[in-house]
Amino acid sequence: MGKLSIPILGFLLLFFAAAAGDTKKYLKYKDPKQPLGVRIKDLMSRMTLQEKIGQMVQVERSVATPDVMKKYFIGSVLSGGGSVPPKASAETWVKTVNDIQKGALSTRLGIPMIYGIDAVHGHNNVYKATIFPHNVGLGVTRDPQLIKRIGEATALEVRATGIPYVFAPCIAVCVDPRWGRCYESYSEDSRIVQALTEIIPGLQGDLPANSKKGVPFVAPGKTKVAACAKHYVGDGGTTRGINENNTVISLNGLLNIHMPAYFNAITKGVATVMVSYSSWNGKKMHANRDLVTGFLKNKMKFRGIVISDWQGIDRITSPPHANYSYSVEAGVSAGIDMVMVPYNFTEFIDDLTYQEHRELAREAVRKSLVLLKNGESADEPLLPLPKKAPKILVAGSHADNLGYQCGGWTITWQGLGGNDLTSGTTILSGISTAVDPSTEIIYSESPNADFVKANNFSYAIVVVGEPPYAEMAGDNLNLTIPEPGLSTITNVCGSVKCVVVIVSGRPLVIEPYLSRIDALVAAWLPGTEGQGVADVIFGDYGFTGKLPRTWFKTVDQLPMNVGDDHYDPLFPFGFGLTTEPAKSS
Template sequence: MAEKPIYKDPQQAIEERVKDLLLRMTIAEKVGQMTQIERSVVTLDAMKNQFIGSILNAGGSTPRSGASAEEWADMVDGFQRWALESRLSIPVLYGTDAVHGHNNCYGATIFPHNIGLGATRDPNLVQKIGEATAIEVRATGIPYTFAPCVAVSRDPRWGRCYESYSEDTETVRKMTTIVQGLQGSPPQSHPKGYPFLASRKNVIACMKHFIGDGGTKGGINEGNTVGSFDELHSVHLKPFLDCLDQGVCTAMASYSSWNSMMLHSHHFLLTQVLKHQLGFKGFVISDWEGIDRLCQPQGSDYRFCISASINAGIDMVMVPHDFQKFIGDLTFLVESGEISMTRIDDAVERILRVKFVGGLFEHPFTDRSLLNLVGCKMHRELAREAVRKSLVLLKNGKNPNKPFLPLSKNGGRILVGGEHAHNLGYQCGGWTITWYGIGGQITQGTTILEAIKAAVGMNTAVIYEENPTETSFKTQEFSSAIVVVGEKPYAEFLGDDPKLELSPKAIETIELVCSKVPTLVILLSGRPLIVEPLIEKMEAFVAAWLPGSEGAGVADVIFGGYEFHGCLPRTWFKRVDQLPMNVGDSNYDPLFPFGFGLKMNLKNQ
């Protein structure tokens, strides 16, 4: 009877298992492990004979439209079976962008985007959200999420502003507890920088985007962050240090540049700082086609892109489609000596380490007992709590001695209007079901209108008109109004916005309704927008950010069931010509300062 290989023995130390498996691997198998491909191009041959190490799905790339959690699990398990047919039976690592809940899966709980969580200032809540997200992701067979984003966003014009918890480094640092939620809490004795995963109910996390993507000039996505290393360290690096302390397993390189050198080819930051100085033992993954960006200033030499990124310290490459060319070119570069076997072995060692830490060799398939927890009541209640705590009250009554909120839910006629009042897709924002997000009933959840109707008593009439007109007020009377407006969904560069203005339709609705009846305006957005001089016309103004699937959290607060808890995670500017403007700046002259948030003083009502 043949002796069991060390790498297949769970009783052996992880480092011994990694060493044993690495010694058994061919160049082809090593190159395959460094390759991550999109689910739509996966084949049996790719998994069995080209030894693909990882699979991901793009935003909106699903088993089918509206696929159930079970269908997701069936797909992922099918890919895993193919991977285990390879010569050494190395399990594949499937990853997804679960950045505010399992947002690609229909019916999953969608939590507020990070900017809203930053407004809560509640690290314990964020950790619980990580735990719930991990369970829902694991229930679909997926062991890896490309989260959290721990960027410190210094300019709201950036299209990924809502993926950042705050403009303030210390606030972002507090929110890194989500890593413990996703991966579990490592013991105090756990070596710093070494990857950790507590159980099969946890998922492998990814700190991103390393480093400085929130500081680009003009808030341009994939732009250039300018400054000294000390500035980079004091503003942008510290949240990554906290993630390392918690045993984060992977890191994603940023599309952006530091002092005009792209991070995907930055040996100093990826290797000397992250891996050597900070002792990171997990693996570094590229962003989507991230190495291809290196070709743009260099022409069309794809081999240059591969060589520059791998030699800089990228371990796994998100190809994601034309993996045959990537594998062929990377193999050529190794055989020609342009990329050393030492560098290849280091990359594969890191990838295998994470797979062993993640328990994939012992438990490669879905734990189907978790399926009934996807979108469950307990998780939705947690999301509802997060919405309540994320709301920031910015104005409450034109007369400070006569607050407008809370609204009465017993008697009266409430007009509800605005494009965002009854649109779940707008409420969830980008990275929801599709990459950039879309409007409509895109998944299961409660709109703000539905929540308002459910909250009021039988003696209160709720009249919904998405676009109220003069005629609306000539034919009927209202005691108050709620107007819900904001940004339409976007992601990444599609969200870069040099103007940060409300739409003409939103402005028209606010001006009309506020002129006719005392009005609460609720803004759904991924960042502050220009609200002067409109705010003078409002009786009350609430920033609700991008609350996700549980709109009931909004109704809970505006009707006085709960006090306002949130405070601004970023400065609310007056004009875009003030930007960038962050707390502590010498030119600080905001409309509302960082940390601002009113209370209703419910105990005195």
């Protein structure tokens, strides 16, 4: 999250030759003679986190002052429906775009912004522009070459106003004419829609013969624009034709009806793809990582920009904007590279910056875990756990409690509180995210032995430890794991293969239970990012941590530190088993 997409940089660099001008100091990223990969690497090495996040943001023309462009490093600007400068002539459009561009070029790195507009049937936001028939009429013609010529004419008129990017074509397959946007669809027949994607080379130019599939192409010069295939995917198939509704269809149906035109668009080098407001079988497209990253980027090899729709990530939650931090994380994690946040861009930037900090904390969690036991021998390790299993048990008082994860000095002095203490990811939710969707997770805070034996679990993860505390309240002469933690270990481990994760501010008495435990992990007090624990136990990353202090056998040995004559620890200072990331991860 929060990392600038390579496609965005490649797109931006197309405009450096025209917009950047001469520089006193030679910079590789501004040199159009350098290979694109060299320019991207050079520019990335110079960018701060704030500059990277700013480049992911697309704001509305009405708020895109030169000061805003410079202060927030905004990467793109758009005109929403009806948002036009006074008189909306070609001359006023050029001045508007140029004024905003001056603000972008005045930033430290001088990165030009990309201006986008809805030229969906000609340059329809400009006074005296040519207005072509809407797509429903063009579908009647079944004439790909006519549509290509319309694309060429539209591109010429758009570039005449200083704009390099259009949110067209709409390649929806409208299956229900009750949909209010049905006239934006070429046809109910996906084959006609596929054929009329020929508008893309009209807008962008014909692909060179040696082009790689999925790599966007916009011909150099001032007669072509970047196109946008929209709305990915299934926007024309919603229930009863209700806009932004749910498209209920099998994967096979989605691939046969709504997806084919995207194959054609990508084959023709389309520069961008816009995500649909709609859902597929209940899953919002703006949060659908499987279809955006898994299918569009990984399977179809699309290497252009994936852009959200207008306030698209706001609609991930219901009501819209209800949990904006979650929406930001879900949208960016799904694979959206550029986000249309027309007005509330400062909130988006702040939230995405915070998500980047959470990624840093998650990395710290991964590296702070210490693996103390992993099976009875090195030849039979339990970790990493398989993500795909019929049914697993997650148990323990600390599995689903942010307050326990964070410990003392968190919001309150003693850190008392549960999941209302702050926001973050519990270890349980991290596990739920990490496992295969087919894996059933049963959570029970303190299950009895009969329950465990009766359910035939593949394995269990038991998360137990200390309650939060600060000074005075944390003094403890016995250092035992409080109940029901010990009972949970006893009831679960021995009946099923189990990993015990200890959440604590120090070593605790564990030796009497060690023979029952198959794998033992010291997680300390990981904070808000419980996902980091799941990252390692499921093998996305390996265990690397080493004990920062001696783990004793009994409290009667204390104090005992490395170098003492009577040094006889359960796990010595610096101990920590290591694992390699799972091959399938």
